[in-house]
Amino acid sequence: PLIDVLGAFYTHAEINEYLDSLPQRYPQRALVKHFGWSYERRPLKVLTITNGDGRANKPVIFIDAAMHAREWIAPSFALYIIQQLLDNYAENADLLKDYDWVIMPVVNADGYEFSHTDSRYWRKTRKPTWDPENIGTDLNRNFGYMWGLEDGASPDPSNETYQGEHAFDQPESQVVRDILLHYSDRLTFYLSLHSYGNYLLLPWGHTSSLPPNFDEMMQVADAGAMAILYATNGIYSYGSGYHLMYATSGDSTDYAVGVANVSVAITMELPAGGFMGFDPWVSHIEDIVTESWVGVRAMALEVIKLYQTEAQTN
Numbered sequence: 001p002l003i004d005v006l007g008a009f010y011t012h013a014e015i016n017e018y019l020d021s022l023p024q025r026y027p028q029r030a031l032v033k034h035f036g037w038s039y040e041r042r043p044l045k046v047l048t049i050t051n052g053d054g055r056a057n058k059p060v061i062f063i064d065a066a067m068h069a070r071e072w073i074a075p076s077f078a079l080y081i082i083q084q085l086l087d088n089y090a091e092n093a094d095l096l097k098d099y100d101w102v103i104m105p106v107v108n109a110d111g112y113e114f115s116h117t118d119s120r121y122w123r124k125t126r127k128p129t130w131d132p133e134n135i136g137t138d139l140n141r142n143f144g145y146m147w148g149l150e151d152g153a154s155p156d157p158s159n160e161t162y163q164g165e166h167a168f169d170q171p172e173s174q175v176v177r178d179i180l181l182h183y184s185d186r187l188t189f190y191l192s193l194h195s196y197g198n199y200l201l202l203p204w205g206h207t208s209s210l211p212p213n214f215d216e217m218m219q220v221a222d223a224g225a226m227a228i229l230y231a232t233n234g235i236y237s238y239g240s241g242y243h244l245m246y247a248t249s250g251d252s253t254d255y256a257v258g259v260a261n262v263s264v265a266i267t268m269e270l271p272a273g274g275f276m277g278f279d280p281w282v283s284h285i286e287d288i289v290t291e292s293w294v295g296v297r298a299m300a301l302e303v304i305k306l307y308q309t310e311a312q313t314n
């Protein structure tokens, strides 16, 4: 592979260059789409992986990462998933037989870059706010479903969970919205990769009540958590984000379920590492991504089983 995922963290430009190299290596199986631009005009790229059988309109699994800039292990894990599905296809053909995977390794491109060059623990975007003293919006409070509620986000630009002036006033959340809506009819599973804390957080974030298909989502989370427990003794908690962590208003998984009609939406908080939790040592990457892959694989298989269609059983 052109990128040693286990050996380093990579910049946004390096990740884009890697994504762009994939269609040449896998002409039948990898497709890169340019879905939009960040505020600072970085190209936001999205990779589609298929098994190359030419069947159109399969159900879709969508994974995004680095909505929060400093959570570097998340894009690294997205790259590891890409390599499992492309380079290690023989072991993972079951995941692509009836599903296409859509992967966006870096949502918050400007913030991610800023966390490499200027400020390691930057979280938000880099678009100025109405307040000249404060730059950046929390993308995971900027989605247009139950946006701006009092106890799940902040209207104050100095806050780390600043919601923006309006829902979707950030180009990066617009791109994720557009993907969710574009694949809406066939999007069975949306997984948003974050760090840290070993959680599988389900909607809702904005209220203590539960969404209609909460039981199915719990079944998927349970499959993931148990697979990780058996494989490595890794311990994940799972349940509604509101109950397990804290209230969030305008997060992407609430939008996925509330508006885009996605069946299963999960925020995966990967394990902590390093000094601050967000900065695992390079030597720790392999343990985290291999363990996490066991969980994602199990969740995907559970989704595939749970939402099996007539066409697939024939």
Ligand code: 0X9
Residues within 6 Å of the ligand: 068, 071, 140, 194, 195, 196, 201, 202, 203, 204, 205, 206, 240, 241, 242, 245, 246, 247, 248, 251, 267, 269
């Ligand atoms: O606060 C967030 O956006 C996520 N946690 S993080 O530490 N990565 O910032 C959690 C989002 C989903 N959680 C809830 N719905 N509570």
Ligand code: ZN
Residues within 6 Å of the ligand: 067, 068, 071, 194, 195
């Ligand atoms: Zn996060």
